[in-house]
Amino acid sequence: METYLHLTQIILLLKSLQWLWQDRKDYFAAGNLTIYYSPNQKKSENFRGPDFFVVLGTKWNQKRKSWVVWEEEGKYPNVIIEILSYSTAATDRGEKKQIYQDTFRTPDYFCFDPYTLEFEGFTLISGKYQPIETNEQGCLWSEQLQLYLGIYQDKLRYFTSEGELVPSPEEAASKAENKAIQAENRLIQERQQKELALQENEQLKAKLRELGINPDEM
Template sequence: MSPELAPEPVPQTPEAEVWEPPMPPTDLIFDDGEPLESNRHRIAMNLLIESADSALAERNDYFVGGNMFIYYSSRQVRNQDFRGPDFFAVLGVEENRDRQGWVVWEENGRYPDVIVELMSPSTAKFDLNEKKQIYERTFRTPDYFVFDPFDRNSLRGWHLDTDAGGYQELEPDERGWLWSSQLNLWLGIWEGSILHVETFWLRFYDADGNLVLCPDEKAQQEAEKAQQRAEAERQRAEQERQRAEQERQRAEQERQRAEQERQQAEQERQQAEQERRRGDRLAAKLQELGIDPETLENP
């Protein structure tokens, strides 16, 4: 009897591979180690961030930042060919998240609503061309502005008009200001001292044309107002003291006049009393001499 042949193994059908979408990169860099163009650029950037934060303080659904990466695609991460704007604002987002940068796929696909680039001779071409195209075509950022902190006439801005096919340049008003419809704020030039640097600065203004103050300016303004109130109170107190002193002096003068009148009346009383006594003595003397005083009065 021939030995029993072992059964041939049943070929196994490979299980269908389960497709999983590629995960977004996690090894993101948030600091390129490249400093800003100048100290004035740094101050100008922080001034925009702080004043915008002040202007939006009553809201709880915004984020403002600057000089930080905006990650929007894996290709961008691989090539590292894009750096974040100097200032940007995003509205309608979670406010209090601790963000090292703006990662679009972690922000429900949200891109900045407003971007400001602080240009320099070395970045102007990129800001006005490649970056502008990214903000217009990829970010679809409604408001984009550029400004060179060393050129007061360099402010330009664009608003995204989808019906017109893209960015349309904004016309400045008679002051040279540009309107941001997203922030409901003006962007314009202000002259003054910031961190001991006296020059012109790009600033936000509210719809009524009032300068939007950053926290340090607000604190200084409040301190000045408190000082003015204290000085006004001191002046009012001094005026009250002077009025009280004047009243005291008038009362003293009235007292002195009353005292003088009293003394004068007393003197007149004493004089009258002396006259009366002299008359009484004279009448008594005449009576001793047997002379009727009336005969002397009517000779």
């Protein structure tokens, strides 16, 4: 872990995905968790700690303290996201990228710099990483997640295939609360309008009676 920006970015990626997939139990997502992948099944060798990764088609178990490949049916991450910094950028774009391509065979790999907002993604084609092209909004498609990734308010965020921002749980709760308040305000306004209409109607009837006209017979 490098800085507060790194921490908040990782938490945002994790919580937003958990909110979106709250009904799914067939994946595992984690931040800054060690992956052990030694062919000799030794935790003292061959390990990496991606900033954020997602494994699909696995058992839901948030109590994992690490990801041990030989204990997880040989599964490696389907998606890895590295949050770059001055001290890690070269490794993330070089040595780690090579490992994720050749050993992990991770289909989707993304790098994001929270300071410069540089963002790039790669997808595995015929065993080699190829750059993912941006769409018109500057987002990159993750075939594994079936989501776009793009920058919104200086943060790396998920977007649906329709381009809608995937909210964090806090954003979703705030939006729901605002909708409830708006609905309540509409009801209050409608009630006030009905009361005003009744008052105006009674006033009109009163004037008609003053003129000797029975409004009930009209």
